[in-house]
Amino acid sequence: MPHGRNQHADHETYRKFEQEGLLFDDPRSLSWAGQDWGRLVTRPPLAVLRPRTAEDVAAFARFAAEQSCPLVPRAEGHSSAGQAQAAGGFVVDTRALDAVHEIGADRIVVGAGARWSRVLAETLPRGLTPPVLTDYLELSVGGTLSVGGIGGATQHHGLQVDTVLSLDVVTPDGELVTCSADQHADLFDNVRAGYGKYGIIVSATIRLIPAHTRARRYQLYYDDLSVFLADQRRLLAAGCFDYLEGQVDLTDDGTNRYQLELASFYSDQPPRRCADALAELAYHRGSEEIEETTYFEFLDRLADAERMLREAGLWDQCHPWLNLFLPDSQAESIVAGAVKDLVPADIGEGGFILVYPFHAGKVTAPRLELPDEPVVFLFAVDRESSCDDKATTQRMLIANELIHDHATAAGATTYLGAPVAAAPGSQPPVLS
Ligand SMILES: Cc1cc2nc3c(=O)[nH]c(=O)nc-3n(C[C@H](O)[C@H](O)[C@H](O)COP(=O)(O)OP(=O)(O)OC[C@H]3O[C@@H](n4cnc5c(N)ncnc54)[C@H](O)[C@@H]3O)c2cc1C
Numbered sequence: 001m002p003h004g005r006n007q008h009a010d011h012e013t014y015r016k017f018e019q020e021g022l023l024f025d026d027p028r029s030l031s032w033a034g035q036d037w038g039r040l041v042t043r044p045p046l047a048v049l050r051p052r053t054a055e056d057v058a059a060f061a062r063f064a065a066e067q068s069c070p071l072v073p074r075a076e077g078h079s080s081a082g083q084a085q086a087a088g089g090f091v092v093d094t095r096a097l098d099a100v101h102e103i104g105a106d107r108i109v110v111g112a113g114a115r116w117s118r119v120l121a122e123t124l125p126r127g128l129t130p131p132v133l134t135d136y137l138e139l140s141v142g143g144t145l146s147v148g149g150i151g152g153a154t155q156h157h158g159l160q161v162d163t164v165l166s167l168d169v170v171t172p173d174g175e176l177v178t179c180s181a182d183q184h185a186d187l188f189d190n191v192r193a194g195y196g197k198y199g200i201i202v203s204a205t206i207r208l209i210p211a212h213t214r215a216r217r218y219q220l221y222y223d224d225l226s227v228f229l230a231d232q233r234r235l236l237a238a239g240c241f242d243y244l245e246g247q248v249d250l251t252d253d254g255t256n257r258y259q260l261e262l263a264s265f266y267s268d269q270p271p272r273r274c275a276d277a278l279a280e281l282a283y284h285r286g287s288e289e290i291e292e293t294t295y296f297e298f299l300d301r302l303a304d305a306e307r308m309l310r311e312a313g314l315w316d317q318c319h320p321w322l323n324l325f326l327p328d329s330q331a332e333s334i335v336a337g338a339v340k341d342l343v344p345a346d347i348g349e350g351g352f353i354l355v356y357p358f359h360a361g362k363v364t365a366p367r368l369e370l371p372d373e374p375v376v377f378l379f380a381v382d383r384e385s386s387c388d389d390k391a392t393t394q395r396m397l398i399a400n401e402l403i404h405d406h407a408t409a410a411g412a413t414t415y416l417g418a419p420v421a422a423a424p425g426s427q428p429p430v431l432s
Contacts, residue, residue, distance in 0.1 A: 006046040013063040017049065022056060024048045033074060033084075033091035039318045039387050040397070040420040041082030045072070045091045054168060054176055054202040057092060061200065062174030064090055071172070073200045075113050075140030080321040081420045083195055084143075094142055097202055103128075106208055107165055112142030112201040117300070119206070124296060129211035131157040135245075136302045142201040147416055148193045148368050150358075150378055152243030152263065155236055158362040161192040163207045169199040176202070193367040195417065212265035215243075215298035217291045220260040220283035225339075228258035229332055229355075229377075231281045235262065236357045236375065240274040243298075248335070248353040250344045258355075265295055314350035318387040322400040323415040324379045327371035328357070330410040335379060338403045346399065348392075350384030369413045378415065379407070397422035 005025050008014045017023045024030075025047040034044030046069075051057045064071040070089025077084055084091070098114035100122050108130075110119055116130070117137040123129055132153045134144055145167070149160025157163055166180035169191050177199075179188040190198035222228035228246065235244055243263035248256055260283060264271050270292075293301075309315040326334050335355055347353065360376045370376050381403060385393040400419045408414070 008046065008067055008069065011063070011067070013059075017056075017060060017063075022050055022052070022060075024050060032077070033086070033093070035077070036080065036082060036084060037078040037319055038080030038082070038321060038420065039316070040080070040320065040393070041085065043082055043085040043087035045086040045089055047090055049090055049092045050096060051092060051094075052096065054097070054170065057094075057097075057170045057200055057202055058174045058176045060090070060092070060174075061170050061172065065173050071200075073112075073142060073146075073196045075143045076115065076138060078136075078139055078143065079417070080319050081417050083147075083417050092200060094140065094200070094202075097142075098140075101203060103208075107205050108208055109203060109205045110141055111203050112140065112145075114141050115139065116141065116144070120296065120299065123208055124211055127211055128208040129295070130160070130206050131163045131209050132160050133299050134160070136306070137300055138306075141204050141206070145192060145201060145204060146194060146196050148365070150415070152245040152261070152356070154358045154362070154378075155244050156239065156242070156362070158358075158364060159193075159368065160206075161365040161368065162363055164192060165205040165207055167191055167201050167205070168203045169201055171199045180205075189366045192365040212267045212295050214266050214270075215293050215295050216264045216266070216270045217293065217298055218260070218262040218278075219289040219291075220262070220281065221249075221287040222258040222260065222283055223255070225256070225258060225336055226332055227282050228260065229335075229357075231260060231283065232355075232357050232377075233328070233375065234280065235260075235277060236359065238274075238277045240277050245354065245356040248339050248355060250339070250342050250347065250353070252343055254341060254343055256339055256342070263298055265298075309350050312349070314348075314384055317348075317350065318385050318393050319350075320383045320385065320393060320396040320400055320420065321416070322381045322383075322404055322419045324404065324407050324412045325370050325415055326377040326379050326407060327373040327411040328375035328377065329373060330407075330412070331355075331357075331377040331379070334403075334407045334410055334412065335377075337406065338379075338381060346383075346396075347381065348384035348396070352380075352382050354378060354380040354382070371411050371413055373411075379412075380415075394422050394426040398426055 029048040030044040072086035074084035094113040097111040102109040241262040247259045
């Protein structure tokens with residue numbers, strides 16, 4: 001790499017990293033690190049560090065601290081608002097730190113750059129699984145532990161950050177520290193859901209539980225939001241399904257359908273324990289879709305959607321995403337206000353809307369800011385727009401801002417960071 005491209009390039013430590021082939025400032029690396037899934041914020045760093053070991057990260061962190069330069073970890077870059085970017089600083093590409101260090105009867109020690117699909121590839125043959133998985137498995141361990149990591153099993157186990165036993169972290173001043181609830185607890189509490197600001201996770205020890213081999217998945221449909229939410233609350237209280245989520249399905253005629261998604265995991269016979277709970281639900285009888293799959297097929301169900309979106313050219317478009325935690329008492333009015341009059345074009349072909357509840361008491365990681373009520377709903381309005389169509393993208397950003405401002409005034413909190421703001425002077429949305 002030629003010198004002089006940034007003000008740090010002549011420094012002895014910088015040159016040492018460069019000579020070892022760990023620092024990159026070629027256009028491809030800078031553009032990779034300056035962009036993310038959202039494609040709404042672009043801020044290339046000065047250079048990208050591709051460490052081989054935790055010690056590389058620590059040594060470079062000491063250098064960055066000395067130079068007062070931002071140092072930001074990034075793995076799969078599925079952020080939507082530039083969270084893993086480092087303008088005027090360095091990005092640490094953690095993807096190579098993906099080794100499985102140890103696996104035991106109740107835990108796995110894995111590098112922060114490993115994706116959850118890799119974790120499962122190690123644990124499932126041993127009959128074990130992480131308690132909570134995100135809907136999409138190609139996210140990194142470090143990436144989801146830095147935000148929270150929510151999924152349909154959160155109702156039972158909290159978020160992924162609540163299932164971590166300990167972390168190896170490089171602190172901003174370049175110390176490599178092992179932290180847990182008993183050891184350097186402040187660091188442990190700050191790093192989980194800390195968006196990479198309090199240290200770089202280099203490896204994580206994650207709790208494992210016995211895995212079933214099969215899943216029975218139910219999709220049940222409702223026309224009425226109030227009835228749908230009431231059934232979600234009833235199922236949360238019953239706790240008999242292993243997985244509980246839900247979606248708003250928009251239609252062109254402006255009528256919404258609400259889809260309850262449930263799953264039971266089993267190994268021999270499908271469990272009978274939820275039969276009573278199912279019988280009491282008020283979904284449209286006859287609308288139900290029931291599917292039997294392997295446990296892994298169920299967890300990996302977004303892989304097909306990803307393939308289709310990639311083929312349709314929608315995966316790499318702009319993603320104005322909004323993710324909120326709603327207090328139970330306000331959930332219905334916030335969701336009703338947000339989805340009223342929405343049609344599919346308002347969220348784009350690759351967009352989706354999720355709504356599902358969990359017990360706030362299951363969440364122990366203190367950095368996760370939740371509304372102060374026992375039951376909280378995740379509400380995600382995740383839109384997709386052509387990056388060439390700037391007017392539509394701006395309209396979506398403003399629509400998200402309106403929902404965000406209204407919801408937070410009613411006690412909601414943001415998840416995955418604040419949504420990207422629309423450009424000043426953009427026109428308010430004329431919702432279809
Ligand atoms: C298709 C899709 C589906 C998703 N589904 C879910 C879901 O079901 N549930 C859910 O909770 N989220 C979901 N997300 C959001 C996702 O969890 C976050 O965006 C997550 O941060 C992405 O992980 P990543 O490896 O891409 O992280 P990156 O985008 O690379 O980084 C994200 C953040 O984590 C920090 N970070 C990354 N690595 C480390 C590290 N080693 N140490 C410290 N900080 C680090 C970064 O600095 C940044 O702030 C989804 C995202 C997409 C695109």
